[in-house]
Amino acid sequence: MKRRKIDVRALPAKSAGALDDRFQAATPLRSLLNKVFPDHWSFLLGEIALFSFIVLLLTGTFLTFFYEPSLHTVTYDGSYTPLRGRHMSAAYASSLDLSFDVRGGLVMRQMHHWAALTFMAAIVVHMFRIFFTGAFRKPRETNWIIGSLLFWIGFLAGFTGYSLPDDALSGTGLRIASAIMLSIPVIGSWVTTSIFDGEFPGHIIMGRFYIAHVLLIPGILLALITVHVGLVFKQKHTQWPGPGRTEHNVVGERMFPRYAIKQGGFFMIVFGVIALMGGLLQINPIWLFGPYEAFTVSAASQPDWYVMFLDGSTRLFPAWEIRFDLFGWGDGYTIPPIFWPTVVLPGILTMLPMAYPFIEARLTKDKKAHNLLQRPRDVPARTALGAMAIMFWLVLTLSGGNDVIADKFHISLNAMTWAGRIGLLILPPIAYYVTYRICLGLQQHDREVLAHGVETGIIKRLPDGRFIEVHQPLAPVDEHGHGELEYAGWVVPKKMNRLGALGPAIKGFFYPIEKPAEAPVSPGHPPVSPVEPAQPARREEISQ
Amino acid sequence: MSTETEPRVEQEPLDVFDPRLTRFDIMREGARREGIEIVHYEAQYPPNSRAERRMTRIVASFFLLTGVAATAFLLIYSFGPWEYELGSNPSKLYTPLLGLTLGVALLGIGFGILTWGKKLLPREIAIQDRHDGPSATEERKITGETMIYIAEELGLKRRKALGFAALLGLAPVGAVAVAPLVGGLIKDPVEDRILFRTGWDPANNNGRRVRVTRENGTPIRPEDVSVGGQLTVFPGIPGGATNEHADSPTLLIHLRPDDAKKTRDTLKPVNQGSMWENFVAYSKICTHAGCPASLYEQQTNRLLCPCHQSQFLITDNARPIFGPATRSLPMLPITVDEEGFFVATSDYKVAVGPAFWERP
Ligand code: HEM
Ligand code: FES
Secondary structure (H helix, E strand, O other), rough: OOOOOOOHHHHHHHHHHHHHHHHOHHHHHHHHOOEEOOHHHHHHHHHHHHHHHHHHHHHHHHHHHOOOOOOOEOOOOOOHHHHHHOHHHHHHHHHHHHHOOOOOOHHHHHHHHHHHHHHHHHHHHHHHHHHHHHHOOOHHHHHHHHHHHHHHHHHHHHHHHOOOOHHHHHHHHHHHHHHHHHHHOOOOHHHHHHOOOOOHHHHHHHHHHHHHHHHHHHHHHHHHHHHHHHHHHOOOOOOOOOOOOOOOOEEEEEEHHHHHHHHHHHHHHHHHHHHHHHHHHHHHHOHHHHHHOOOOOOOOOOEEEEEEEEEEHHHHHOOOOOEEOOOOEEEEEOHHHHHHHHHHHHHHHHHHHHHHHHHHHHHHHOOOOOOOOOOOHHHEEEEEEEHHHHHHHHHHHOOOOOOHHHHHHHOOOHHHHHHHHHHHHHHHHHEEEEEEHHHHHHHHHHHHHHHEEEEEEEEOOOOOOEEEEEEOOOOEEEOOOOOOOOOOOOOOOOOOOHHHHHHHOOOOOOOOOOHHHHHHOOOOOOOOOOOOOOOOOHHHOOOO | OOOOOOOOOOOOOOOOOOOOOOHHHHHHHHHHHHHHHHEEOOOOOOOHHHHHHHHHHHHHHHHHHHHHHHHHHHHHHHOOOOOOOOOOHHOOOEEEEHHHHHHHHHHHHHHHHHHHHHOOOOOEEEEOOOOOOOOHHHHHHHHHHHHHHHHHHOOOOOOOHHHHHHHHHHHHHHHHHHHHHHHHOOOOOOOOOOOOOOOOOHHOOOOEEEEEEEHHHHHHHHHOOOOOOOOOOOEEOOOOOHHHHOOOEEEEOOHHHHHHHHHHHHHHHHHOOOOOOEEEEOOOEEEOOOEOOOOOOOOOOOOOOOOOOOOOOOOOEEEEEOOOOOOOOOOOEEEEEOOEEEEEEEOOOOOOOOOOOOOO
């Protein structure tokens, strides 16, 4: 029998051929390899969220091998001597074991927690980017809504996870959550007893939270993230305006190899930073808090940062309770004060942002699709609104730690509470006004530079004795010395070293060097065109 | 589409089997057929230049760094002092070192790959057509008509009865899907009045009054609490001090005589007869959101809840005087039994803890 020689070098081509015979992959694969992505540092924020989510899946799966979701009482006899002999729930004991008796368990637990904090932070900052640049406008409203949902479901993921170890802090948080559920009118007590299978804490809640935390919520998150990223693919990424960039093209790099390899590297960096934090920075040292007991609470107990604004709203909301009689039916009814800051407020905070793209489009009568981003200064009303929202959130978040602040700076707690209440009402409008003015100022400066040129720092004395600063016009000027450039929605160079030969030059490889202005470049380094910028008129602006 | 930036868009498709074409030409042609024009493509360093070799060395050293750190991780992981020991000792370094080596290993790969991509791969600028906007009117028309046609074929318009029957038949099936979930989870809060009862209910003690005990279950005599002192107490029933009875922890306070008088003079009707001599017992569960209101300020006779800073005035029915809480802490009616130990004469007279809809 003759042995057939395998030609190793032909193997890849042959197997590729075999695959294409079956799946007809050549055309779709090529279009994937070639897909163009625009680049800007702010486009990486969403990726950080995605990468932290992957780290959460990896570390979380490790934790499930050791964690025991049970409230059964056990007597601790693990390595952590200070708690030996204490009665505690099996959940807390297994979390202690994860920290002390599983080799490398603590670094995993801490990485999981840090990844959760990074995940939420990245989502929030990513949302700021989307909001302030107008990336949520048509056709991307769906992805904006999915993003808002991702925040709230991530919030639930964090809360259920935080509850699992059943330490003194998480048990207190859980009890507050039960009080929040209780406060819902009409159905509150039914909801609570159904979820806890009786009165707080019951026996079954850890099992329910556990399956929600490791299966249901990650499943929903995974599905939403898939749709989210899929839509970015389908609708193609937005881009900043700039020479050569229009509403109808994407200027950037093809996905393979450079863009993809940079993303891979970036994932590893996010992963590495989370590993460093997980090892070097202690987080949630549950062994110091002790097991949850209904009658103890450690002072200055703080939730994770993304929950603090709700804690703050709960502290600031006045003691307003509604009690009434229902025509002598029953013994009278109550709407407790925590209903407003912990159910109604989050409800508004969920619905309002989701509706925002449609509200804005309606107010500005803007029905067009937009693929070019806006600089925040160019849409002062929206930017100011965003600043106002951030200020509102900031006051609430700081109030969530007002006892710590009061203690550190020796302010009376009552004063802190009142400062928070008043601040919550007056600081956001101030933030709105100030931001609006700043935007207008920045706009004006841009227009000034376009009209008069860049300040050179050279002072000239005129024959009549006056001193003037020499300006370098950006384009040919008219008889009054005024430039004729129109604002193109992008960075206007304001320093001499952003101009001319000192600026990053565009070397044409396939195009003649003489036409630099038409070659699109990285948004950080706009070239200065001696003639009109390539596409100023193609940009649709929202009229204010 | 800006034509200036794509002067070659009109070009005839290349014959990709032409042997004179380079691989780059073919790739570029492929991109062009996707509506992508590569307008700028340039190696960052001349091949084999010193600069390029230097970059290659940098990338390589990142990867080697990863190897070293990962090996260190494995060594520390396997031979490090991983078992917890009290006090300051090398075991405290185990987790930080794992994080450090793992982090450095991952960062090494990360920066290695990133530098590779950013510095060693050619820079390019490509422009892709978006092909956005709605589908062609013709396409819309065809798809729309197709869908309407399908709907008509089903004939629901003509066969109305069929539609109704399907609806009536399928609605219960939907409910069937939900029923086990709701039915399994639902738990009536009203029937047993569980939200109104605590561990102090004599029903938990075969109808006998429940003793006031410490955490370890020992009963308490009046002498055990000094004047001005306070003690967290629990119902003297099995599991009375556990989270099983998370609504029952109570604060027993021995008031100073003048405070006791003040308290007695201001007692609300519901609290009449609940004090025993100068002793008063309040629920420890904050009426706001259920945290233990456990910080007792002797000077001002206030109980402070650490969660949202509600403050309750001990000498006036534990009325809320600051913060978001709206209701007083319920008072546990106490007395001393024939053996000289504290007992609760009955359960709390109002529901303890945070309020809810059915709470009067
Ligand atoms: C998707 C977003 C997720 C978030 C925001 C999140 C957040 C958290 C947080 C904050 C904790 C408390 C950690 C601590 O003990 O300090 C936790 C615990 C836990 N998580 Fe997650 N997690 C997520 C996904 C997952 C996944 C996908 C799994 C498993 C497949 C998982 C499994 C666990 C387990 C078992 C614990 C208990 C660990 C312990 O008690 O020490 N998590 N999670
Ligand atoms: S739980 Fe006591 S003040 Fe909120």
